[in-house]
Amino acid sequence: MDEPVRTRPWTFGAALSVDAIGSVEREYVSRVLDKRRVFRYTRDGIHDSEAAALEDVYRKRLGVRHCLAVNGGTSALVCALVAAGIGPGDEVVIPSYTYIATASAVILAGAVPVIVDIDETLTIDPKALENSITKHTKAVIPVHMRGVPCQMDEISTIAARHGLIVIEDAAQANGGSYHGRPLGSFGHLGCFSFQQYKIVTAGEGGLVATNDDHLFERACVYHDGAFAMWDTGTGGEVETFPGQNYRISEISAAVALAQSQRLDDLLARLRRNKAHIIEALATVDGIELQPIPDPAGDVAYSLILFLPVNADIRAFSERLAWEGIPNGTVYNKGFPDRHIFTNWDYVLAKRGVSPTNNPWTSPYYHGNIDYPPDLCQTSLDLLGRAIQINLHQDMDSTDCADIVTAIRRTARRVSARPSTAPSPGTMP
Numbered sequence: 001m002d003e004p005v006r007t008r009p010w011t012f013g014a015a016l017s018v019d020a021i022g023s024v025e026r027e028y029v030s031r032v033l034d035k036r037r038v039f040r041y042t043r044d045g046i047h048d049s050e051a052a053a054l055e056d057v058y059r060k061r062l063g064v065r066h067c068l069a070v071n072g073g074t075s076a077l078v079c080a081l082v083a084a085g086i087g088p089g090d091e092v093v094i095p096s097y098t099y100i101a102t103a104s105a106v107i108l109a110g111a112v113p114v115i116v117d118i119d120e121t122l123t124i125d126p127k128a129l130e131n132s133i134t135k136h137t138k139a140v141i142p143v144h145m146r147g148v149p150c151q152m153d154e155i156s157t158i159a160a161r162h163g164l165i166v167i168e169d170a171a172q173a174n175g176g177s178y179h180g181r182p183l184g185s186f187g188h189l190g191c192f193s194f195q196q197y198k199i200v201t202a203g204e205g206g207l208v209a210t211n212d213d214h215l216f217e218r219a220c221v222y223h224d225g226a227f228a229m230w231d232t233g234t235g236g237e238v239e240t241f242p243g244q245n246y247r248i249s250e251i252s253a254a255v256a257l258a259q260s261q262r263l264d265d266l267l268a269r270l271r272r273n274k275a276h277i278i279e280a281l282a283t284v285d286g287i288e289l290q291p292i293p294d295p296a297g298d299v300a301y302s303l304i305l306f307l308p309v310n311a312d313i314r315a316f317s318e319r320l321a322w323e324g325i326p327n328g329t330v331y332n333k334g335f336p337d338r339h340i341f342t343n344w345d346y347v348l349a350k351r352g353v354s355p356t357n358n359p360w361t362s363p364y365y366h367g368n369i370d371y372p373p374d375l376c377q378t379s380l381d382l383l384g385r386a387i388q389i390n391l392h393q394d395m396d397s398t399d400c401a402d403i404v405t406a407i408r409r410t411a412r413r414v415s416a417r418p419s420t421a422p423s424p425g426t427m428p
């Protein structure tokens, strides 16, 4: 009788940053409470807030002129789009594989999302981007999915050639880089999230980064409908216009600050583990590793294997789980995964906030973007062959070795069997 590779329980979850919460977070939050100053823009120290300290950390990390902390990653994206003047009449290109918030932000800004294929990196395919450009295209949002850097050289070249605004969605890739340059610093604007499942968390929170003074000032104005009141010394040059309340709380900023100061240690541990696993998997037949555009810049919390076209991915996933290694496929989440465009119900139905607040039927929109049933089949084929394993900063060399051995044994047993899996496009 076979024994699983691993009989010890696998205790590593997907909320890496939450698992790292400790005494520093507690100290910083206490400091905020002791100060009795939980709101950012008070007269007693407008530039001396937790939020300002958080922005300072990211200005230095990213090497950008400006950062604005906000109350969420979705808020950051909407802020960036509005700051860039994107709205009704415009098309914005996004990948088929990203959290639904990327698409939602485009619609909330009043623009039409154009959904294009990913390639085997599981990030936006630069060729698909270029092929989708029309005279209405204003921007592209490359998404560094699961910490993997997009092909920013190709994307930047295409964007420059067509005069597109680039807004990076780095919500899942805080700390990542591409050819030595931090993710979130390539685009005209970069957006981050501090939600529970991101690399740095505050429960809720986000950040917009940019080198452009004008874009920054517009983002500031939009993130607070009364921004000019606070006398911050920013936003003075732009004409005011109505804004949201996307302000971050001092408590959230303090938690994000504590977490961000430790980010390099987290990255080092994740990268060391993933490098060991990747090296050992090089000799395993019957699987292919997700190609990473710049492995040194990978945030390295996600290990993705592709099975051959006809392999039985469900059998592979179940066997790997039996061996003691939890893993995900598009088939076993148990709910419609909102990271895959086929589950973006209101986008595919072209449903706006209301019948008259709808980018697709806006009188300013003269394009004809559609979401036909055969949209982005390449993406579905790739995701349908992908096995995902979440890595964790607290894994030791035995845990890494267990992953490798379990994959090796599973690949030997299962890979050759034919598939019975339907396309992920037919998920409930």
Ligand SMILES: *Cc1c(COP(=O)(O)O)cnc(C)c1O
Pocket: 072, 073, 074, 075, 098, 099, 101, 102, 143, 169, 171, 172, 193, 194, 195, 204, 205, 206
């Ligand atoms: C989480 C996430 C967002 C949205 O961030 P929130 O803080 O939840 O609003 C946007 N894009 C991607 C890729 C994400 O993973």
